[in-house]
Amino acid sequence: MPATSSTAKINKFLLLGIAALLLFLILSVSVGGSGVTATQAIKVLFGAPDAQNVKLIVFSVRLPRALGAVFCGSALAVSGLLLQAALDNSLASPGIMGVNHGAGLLALVASAILPFSFAGRTLFAFVGAILAALGVFLISKKAGVSRTSLILSGVAVSGMLTAMINLLIFLKPALVTDRVAFSLGSLSSVTFSQLVIVCPVVIAGILCAFLLAGGVDLFALGDETAQGLGLHTARHRIFTVLCASVLAAAAVSVCGLISFVGLIVPNMVRMVSKHTKSALLLCSVWGGGFLLFCDFASRLLVYPYEMPVGILLSLFGGPFFIYMLMKRRRRL
Amino acid sequence: MLEFKNVTAGYGGKTALRIDSLSLPAGQITAVIGVNGSGKSTLLKTAVGIVPHRGEIRIDDTDVSALSCKARARRIAYLPQTLTAPDMDAYTLVSHGRYARLGRSKTLSAADRDSIEAAMRLTGTWEMRDKFLKRLSGGERQSVYLAMAIAQDTQMLLLDEPDTYLDVPHQLKIHTILRQLADDGKGIVTVSHDIAKSFSQSDRICILSQGKAAACDTPAVLSTDDRLYAALGVRVAKTNGNTLYDYALTL
16 A cells, blocks of 8 residues: 555646646647647537538547547556566566567458458457467566566567568558558547547456556565465466557557557656556556657647657657666666 | 375476475474475475475365465465565555455455554564665565565465574564464464574474475474484584574584
8 A cells, every 4th residue: 555645646646647638638639730720629629610621620530539649548558567567577568578569460460351340450459469478478488587588589579570560561562551650650540430449448458457456566576475475476467468468459459559658658657656556547647648748749840740659759769768778787 | 284195296297395294283383494405495385386286285174275376375374585675665565465365445454454564563664664675674674574474364374494694683583573473373384494593493393305204393302313314414402501592503
């Protein structure tokens, strides 16, 4: 149970996160390259009658995009937090562990087999994410379960899956409308029909994460101690990785291979909260807010054009990953 | 009481433990001794399901194999030899001792908080409850872990080398706590390499040799026969009372 001072700190960050999320949600819906002004967009949002094209842009383009950022960001951040806890490795994230790439590969395969079924694509993404996670886990187990072998296995699996994704796109370029957007992640083509499928999965995944949180806290004590305390570590770890994979897959099926959200947000949140339950709450809010902010910034930086949010995230994420590596090295 | 009957256990198809019959009673401190690889740690790990076994392990007439992980953790607490220093404060760590007893809400009840405070006060760690484990000394950290095991509120406590890397004052402090727990009716089982200390501080000694229970008796009996010498190649003798421990090693 968090001490009172840390509870106050967590509440402060939670409120701050919610405020930032709402602010960026409004900004995201208000700003764009279509000529619809912020005032028009806000009026339409709050039900004022306006021209049909304004409504169309706000409700069919900007709002799904903003909500997509919120749900995908939350899903990726929670997924990263779960993976880091389950594998006891602060460098783990769905992007680095190959989970995103597994989801992306099978989402592409689904696009080839079932070109008009987003549900099919999402389902395939789940399977891909789970297979990639299990693959990394098994390889690292064979290589000796250490933090380094786990990360290296993830990097190797990611590399292989990236090659397969590129091969598939090379052979069938029509599978993706924008190769850069898919490979780096973009929210430009999110639709409400996609969100209707993905949002319930993300909400269910986050709820499952909360149910798993009590046991997830024990992973940090080592498997033997955790087992002595009554945790079935093998089963709990599998459920945790499955939950993380489903969340990552849900995000990937909507916005492509967005990296680093699942690395940056959980590590920032862990500086505030050491308890998985409160960290999950913060990740859910800050993950959504962070991706929303990055998407908004990626649209503003080259206004009136826009660049895929993944480019900006990689610019942030690369140095952050190096910082984390250096921090670990200092600890050793 | 924890009882082993016709138990075999091991790793990767290799048998590391073969116990025909062994009883670890409640209300006493039992020290498990033996050379490296004799199966001491495996014995404890087998009792809590970390190492799979064949045969029968019973706690108070209940087969531990029939218990869920949580049900087992409500009866047997276990502390492994190697303990990590996770990024959490001492109170949080001790509160994990209540994991197997949490209700559906998964939050600590008033009774849980009382148990945690009692365990921390008993081990002298209550004052350091807000400190992070990484900031504690090895002895303090060991005491916090012991508080966690005590907070589990189990009948049996299995402790794998609970004081090996500690200085003498901390060793004595931990022994005092264990003695108090045994006097309160709990069964304490420790694995140790320190034979003289084990003979001096325990009510019973179990000698393991090549995975088998070579002898299990009181220190007074085992100090006078050859079973210790046969298993470990050393003997113990009573000291004249002016030393820290009641027994000393002899050749």
